[in-house]
Amino acid sequence: MIETAVQSPNSMSQQVTDQGTHLPTVAPTEVPAFKVQNLSIWYGQKQAINDVTIDIPSKTITAIIGPSGCGKSTFLRCLNRMHELMPHTRVEGKVLFQGEDLYGAGVDPAAVRRRVGMVFQKSNPFPTMSIAENVTVGLKLNGLRKRSLLDERLEKSLRMAALWDEVKDDLKKPGMSLSGGQQQRLCIARAIAVEPEVVLMDEPASALDPIATMKIEELIGVLKSNYTIVIVTHNMQQASRVSDKTAFFYVGKLIEFNDTKTLFSQPKEKKTEDYITGRFG
C-alpha cells in the first residue's frame, strides 16, 4: 500500500513509502477544503495579498476572478505553496487544508503539492516523454513501480481527463505531438494521476480554441464529483458556467465571495458590480 499524504491528513510531513493500489477518494464533507485566515503575501516589498479570509468548500468548483494584478494567481498558488518558488516571498496568516496548517513547521511543500495538484495556463507536457510517461511520471516519483498498477492508473487518469479514446492507440507518442487542447487535458490527467484531493487551475483554457475550451469546461464539471477545484479565470462567462462559488479579488483584497449565480446576478458590492458589468476604472 502507498502510504501517501492522500490517505492521511496528517501525513504531509511524512515520506512517501512504497508501491500500492488505489488511493481512497475523500468523502464529501461539510468541512471546508481550505480555511484561509487573514492571509497576506508579499513579494519583497510588494504586497500581493492583503488580509484575505475565506473558506473554500470541498467537492465544489470555486472560481477566482479579478483584473490583472489583483492577486488571484498568487492566492491560488499559496494553496499549494507554489508561490514559494518565487524569491523573497513572505506569508502571514493561516491556510488550513482539511484542518491542517499548510505553513506549519515540518510540513513538506512537495507533500502538499501531491495532495493539491495544479494545472497551468499553458499546457506543459514534459517534452521528452511519451503520453503515457507524462501521466505516470508523478506516480513513479512517488514510488509506484508495479507495471499493472501504473497501466491501470494511466487508463483511469486519461479516461477521467476525457482523453483516453483519443490517445489509447498512441500512448508511446510524444506528449508534445498532441493538439493544444489535448495537451492541456494530458496535463490534467497528469495532475489527477497521483490522486490529489484538490486541483488548482490557473486559467486552464485561456490559450485554447472554443471547442477545446468547452471540452476542458465539461471535464471540470465531471471532476467536481471527486475533487475540490479552484480555478482562476479572466473569462467571466467561463466562471459563471463552470463554478459553484466565485471570489472576486481586487488589489490583493477579497471583495466578495458568494454563490456564482448570486454574484453574477445580484452582487452585493459596487466594486464587484462595476467589474463584472465592465464599468471598471
Next chain:
Amino acid sequence: MVKSRHILHDFDAALDSLRADVLMMASLTDRNLQNAMTSLFDRDPQLCAITISDEQEINSLEKTVDQNGIDLLLRYQPVASDLRQVVSAMKLSSNLERIGDQAVKIARRSRNLSMEPELDEAGALGPMFMEATGLFRDSVRAYADGDVALARSLRVRDSEIDQMNLDIADNLTISMAKQPDRIRDYLNLLFIARHLERVGDHAKNIGEEAVYATAAEDIRHAGSSF
C-alpha cells in the same frame, strides 16, 4: 448603486436605446388607451378606428425591443444589473403590447356601443378608467425612475381595480335584468371593465419588473405583503 459608464460605450448606447424604445412604446400605449376611452365616452367611431390602426406602431416597437434585446445579449453577454435591465425591458415590452391589445378591444366595443343609443351606465367606467390609467402611468414612472417604493405600492392599487370590476359587473347584471333588450350593449360595457382590469394586471407586472430591474428582487406571486 450609482452606475459608472461602461468601458464599451456602444453597450451604454445600446442599453439607452433599448430603454428609450420601451418608454416610447409606453407613451404610444398610453395615448392609445386614452383614445380608446375617449372614443367610448365621446361615442366617436373615427377615434375607434385610429386606436385600432395605431396598434401597429406598438406591435412594431415590441418586435424592435425584442430584436435589440437579443442582439444586446448576444453581443455583450451582460450580467448583474445590466442583464436585469435587458430582460426587464423585453418583459416590459410584452406587457405594453398587451395593454395596447386591451386598448384595441375597448375601441372595438366602443365602436359597437356608439351605434346604439347611449347607456347611462357607461359613465360608471370613468373612475375605473382613471384608476387603471393612473396605475399604468405610475408603473412606467417606477420603471423609468427606478422607484422601487412606487413600484411596490402598485399591487394594492391593482386589487382595488379588481374590486371595481366586480362591482361594475354586479351593477351591469342588474341593469341587464331590467333591460334584456340591451344585453348585448351591457355585455360590451362589462367586457370593457374586464379589459381595464387586465390593464391593471399588466401595470402591476410592469411594477414587478421595475423592482427586479432596480433592486434585483423578484416580488411576483409574493402575496400582499409587497
